[in-house]
Amino acid sequence: MLGAATRHSGFRCATLAFLSLAGTAAGLLLPATLGRALDALLTDPSRATNWVLRCTALMLVLAVLDACETVLGATTSARATAWLRERLTGHVLGVGPRVGHRFGPGELVARLVGNAAQAGTAPATLAGLFAALAAPLGAVVALWLIDPRLALVFLGGVPIVVAVLRAFARNSSRCVARYQDAQGRIAGALAEAIGGARTIAAGGTADKEVARILRPLPELSREGHRMWRVQGRAAAQAVGVAPLLQIAVLATAGLLLTQHRLSVGELLAASRYAVLATGVGVLVGRLGGLVEARASARRLGEVLDEPETTYRRRHLPPGQGTLELRAVTARNRDGRTVLDGVDLVVPGGTTMAVVGRSGAGKSLLAALAGRLADPDSGEVLLDGVPLRELDRPTLRRAIGYAFERPALLGETVEDTIGFGHPTPPPGRVREAARTARADDFVRRLPHGYATPCTAAPLSGGEAQRLGLARAFARGGRLLILDDALSSLDTVTEHHVTEALFRRTPGYGRLVVAHRASTAARADSVTWLDGGHVRAVGRHAELWAQPGYRAVFGSDTGDERNGGSS
Numbered sequence: 001m002l003g004a005a006t007r008h009s010g011f012r013c014a015t016l017a018f019l020s021l022a023g024t025a026a027g028l029l030l031p032a033t034l035g036r037a038l039d040a041l042l043t044d045p046s047r048a049t050n051w052v053l054r055c056t057a058l059m060l061v062l063a064v065l066d067a068c069e070t071v072l073g074a075t076t077s078a079r080a081t082a083w084l085r086e087r088l089t090g091h092v093l094g095v096g097p098r099v100g101h102r103f104g105p106g107e108l109v110a111r112l113v114g115n116a117a118q119a120g121t122a123p124a125t126l127a128g129l130f131a132a133l134a135a136p137l138g139a140v141v142a143l144w145l146i147d148p149r150l151a152l153v154f155l156g157g158v159p160i161v162v163a164v165l166r167a168f169a170r171n172s173s174r175c176v177a178r179y180q181d182a183q184g185r186i187a188g189a190l191a192e193a194i195g196g197a198r199t200i201a202a203g204g205t206a207d208k209e210v211a212r213i214l215r216p217l218p219e220l221s222r223e224g225h226r227m228w229r230v231q232g233r234a235a236a237q238a239v240g241v242a243p244l245l246q247i248a249v250l251a252t253a254g255l256l257l258t259q260h261r262l263s264v265g266e267l268l269a270a271s272r273y274a275v276l277a278t279g280v281g282v283l284v285g286r287l288g289g290l291v292e293a294r295a296s297a298r299r300l301g302e303v304l305d306e307p308e309t310t311y312r313r314r315h316l317p318p319g320q321g322t323l324e325l326r327a328v329t330a331r332n333r334d335g336r337t338v339l340d341g342v343d344l345v346v347p348g349g350t351t352m353a354v355v356g357r358s359g360a361g362k363s364l365l366a367a368l369a370g371r372l373a374d375p376d377s378g379e380v381l382l383d384g385v386p387l388r389e390l391d392r393p394t395l396r397r398a399i400g401y402a403f404e405r406p407a408l409l410g411e412t413v414e415d416t417i418g419f420g421h422p423t424p425p426p427g428r429v430r431e432a433a434r435t436a437r438a439d440d441f442v443r444r445l446p447h448g449y450a451t452p453c454t455a456a457p458l459s460g461g462e463a464q465r466l467g468l469a470r471a472f473a474r475g476g477r478l479l480i481l482d483d484a485l486s487s488l489d490t491v492t493e494h495h496v497t498e499a500l501f502r503r504t505p506g507y508g509r510l511v512v513a514h515r516a517s518t519a520a521r522a523d524s525v526t527w528l529d530g531g532h533v534r535a536v537g538r539h540a541e542l543w544a545q546p547g548y549r550a551v552f553g554s555d556t557g558d559e560r561n562g563g564s565s
């Protein structure tokens with residue numbers, strides 16, 4: 001993941017590394033130039049101006065390079081973050097609902113926002129790290145050039161510095177990973193609570209919820225403190241070692257000066273190179289940044305590892321939306337088999353209701369029927385073609401969905417009904433709204449169909465009618481309603497199902513139903529029980545069985561005709 005982000009910012013990263021290295025080179029030249037200027041001032045003042053001017057030029061170059069590095073570093077991080085977020089968002093939507101089931105919306109948002117921003121700093125940090133490494137290395141070489149003994153004295157203390165840095169990288173990466181996990185859990189619980197705000201308010205459990213959301217807080221605090229301790233320890237050890245090394249180099253340089261092997265200027269240069277060579281503080285900072293970026297990238301990588309749904313290139317032959325499930329087995333995310341070898345045919349041009357007790361797998365079957373999920377084994381076919389072999393536009397044009405709680409996406413009410421690709425023409429949107437019995441209430445909204453969704457507070461039934469209108473407007477040869485009629489009043493439900501179930505040739509309908517009235521109007525009913533299809537038949541025939549009646553919470557025959565006749 002880090003490699004991909006760095007490759008994406010390749011040119012900027014290379015420029016940044018070049019600027020950082022140029023800054024390091026200028027920084028390394030400065031002590032030698034200062035030393036020369038000092039020697040010239042002491043021995044031959046006529047040459048001193050020249051050296052002083054060189055020192056001034058180097059300082060100017062350093063200031064300009066530093067400014068460029070700051071701007072380029074910030075924009076490189078911003079661009080890498082934007083690229084990561086775009087890639088991740090595309091991937092999450094490409095995988096489909098499965099990824100939401102695995103990570104939860106809060107955790108995904110935390111990764112997409114927080115972790116992507118941290119991982120996005122990696123290319124700039126990496127470029128800076130090279131420069132931060134080059135400075136001490138260059139300083140040691142400079143010490144060697146002044147006098148090899150100075151470099152040897154310094155190198156004697158290097159193993160301690162390396163040990164400090166290694167311990168820092170190892171310990172801090174553990175703390176950072178745990179810290180980010182705790183952050184993700186808080187975000188996940190918060191998103192759940194926001195989604196369930198009504199339930200929490202009704203239950204009067206706000207305080208308990210706050211406690212639940214913030215449960216990982218002590219762990220967060222513990223890991224945060226541990227991180228500071230690791231960083232503090234590394235800095236303290238570095239601070240302890242650095243002055244000792246600097247004094248050793250300076251003492252050696254002083255000795256060499258008394259033996260006339262070094263000039264005063266070289267002593268000055270050596271003292272500054274000793275400071276540069278022990279500049280572990282910058283390295284610790286850069287290394288810390290890289291550790292955080294790596295931990296974040298690991299969390300993004302987990303999301304990207306979730307395989308995207310793949311499509312093939314087949315198209316559909318002419319047909320009326322015949323749906324077929326062949327030996328379909330599907331498990332939930334805990335590995336429990338929900339549907340076990342289900343065989344089912346919904347003949348084109350007919351309506352089939354799917355009924356069963358809560359948790360029987362009706363919604364899962366609806367998801368498999370339109371390839372919102374793939375079965376673990378078996379095959380789902382539309383007009384004889386396996387769904388896995390269809391190309392995406394063909395699949396999505398052929399199958400329309402309406403859900404129990406439709407998401408009202410789009411700017412206006414008209415947008416939300418026409419949501420999808422291609423956008424249906426306005427005439428079709430109105431017609432679909434009339435079929436779904438949504439036209440009346442939409443026209444009563446402040447700006448009718450142009451009312452922004454945010455300014456249209458809708459009841460559950462109204463939202464469901466917009467969801468139904470969306471499915472009708474999109475058309476297609478198979479329409480799947482997953483409990484999409486549950487919030488409609490019985491009169492509206494009657495009208496909608498009449499319009500929907502009217503023997504309209506040309507497309508099939510699969511309707512997850514909880515009400516006997518809905519099942520009664522379908523051409524046939526599939527009764528799911530214990531992972532299997534227990535029976536397929538007409539509602540009136542199945543009603544004779546007590547087990548079937550119990551699905552609707554009734555053991556009397558009163559609802560035989562759906563209670564609506």
Ligand SMILES: Nc1ncnc2c1ncn2[C@@H]1O[C@H](COP(=O)(O)OP(=O)(O)OP(=O)(O)O)[C@@H](O)[C@H]1O
Pocket residue numbers: 097331332333338356357358359360361362363364365367372373
């Ligand atoms: N798209 C899906 N992918 C994987 N598992 C799913 C999917 N939809 C539902 N499940 C799982 O299938 C099991 C049955 O849930 P499902 O929602 O299908 O039952 P249901 O019969 O529709 O229940 P209810 O009438 O209460 O809505 C659950 O364990 C659920 O987590």
